[in-house]
Amino acid sequence: IAGITQAPTSQILAAGRRMTLRCTQDMRHNAMYWYRQDLGLGLRLIHYSNTAGTTGKGEVPDGYSVSRANTDDFPLTLASAVPSQTSVYFCASRKGASTGELFFGEGSRLTVL
Amino acid sequence: AQTVTQSQPEMSVQEAETVTLSCTYDTSENNYYLFWxxxxxxxxxxxxxRQEAYKQQNATENRFSVNFQKAAKSFSLKISDSQLGDTAMYFCAFMNPVNNYGGxxxxxxxxxxxxxxxxx
Structure with a gap:
């Protein structure tokens, strides 16, 4: 089934550890995004990529990095995790400029202790 | 900067009844998309x-419809004949369209x- 796959679905991590959340899509969408969801705050954009080879910062980029080596993969890395990065992380891709709809993965729940 | 405001943190409705969720937004753009x-x-x-701002007609999808008031920057969602499966978090969202230069x-x-x- 075509869509976005995120891994892991859930992870508990010690503070200071490095963590990479994986995101893969098979829809050949150019644009991809990482959001974090926190209770009472909705979803906030961390980083985005309009096309392979380019990335940009969103609303809350500090402590996170991304890469976009190819169209399908858009990993999110926490270089040194802190408890405030405890959240649910969503990867998304955009179907096309004309429709504007985003397709979302099922999310990764990360707990930093 | 664009902002989206949902003023109702929680709502409840009886099964089979109608409920309306509110959403307002702020933008200086004329062409954009709105989503629930x-x-x-x-x-x-x-x-x-989904609603395109250039369309005056309100979008409808089965039991779901919107009341899009562009001048008032309001985009409410009406759910008719509510079902137990409608229990969820609902997010209103705004998008700038990508222009030809990808800016x-x-x-x-x-x-x-x-x-x-x-x-x-």
């Missing part, structure tokens, strides 16, 4: 309905959400 996403307890983000991010700006409970 549903997030059930499964955590999956599901598109409910816009094309990302969604979300409100903080409204938790809807449908009671039997």
């Amino acid at each position: 996403y549903k997030q059930p307890p499964s955590r999956q983000m599901i598109l409910v309905i 816009s991010q094309g990302n969604l700006i979300f409100g903080k959400g409204t938790k809807l409970s449908v009671k039997p």
Whole structure:
């Protein structure tokens, strides 16, 4: 089934550890995004990529990095995790400029202790 | 900067009745998209309905419809004949369209959400 796959679905991590959340899509969408969801705050954009080879910062980029080596993969890395990065992380891709709809993965729940 | 405001953190409705979720936004753009996403307890983000700002006609998808008031920058969601499966978080979202030069991010700006409970 075509869509976005995120891994892991859930992870508990010690503070200071490095963590990479994986995101893969098979829809050949150019644009991809990482959001974090926190209770009472909705979803906030961390980083985005309009096309392979380019990335940009969103609303809350500090402590996170991304890469976009190819169209399908858009990993999110926490270089040194802190408890405030405890959240649910969503990867998304955009179907096309004309429709504007985003397709979302099922999310990764990360707990930093 | 664009902002999206959902003023109702929580709402409840009896099964089979109608409920309206409010959303207002702020932008200086004339052309944009508005969305309502549903997030059930499964955590999956599901598109409910989409509205293009240049279209005057309100979007409708089965039991879901919107009241889009462009001048007032309001985009409310009406759910008719509410069902137990409608219980979820609902997020209103705004998007700038990507222009020909790709200058816009094309990302969604979300409100903080409204938790809807449908009671039997």
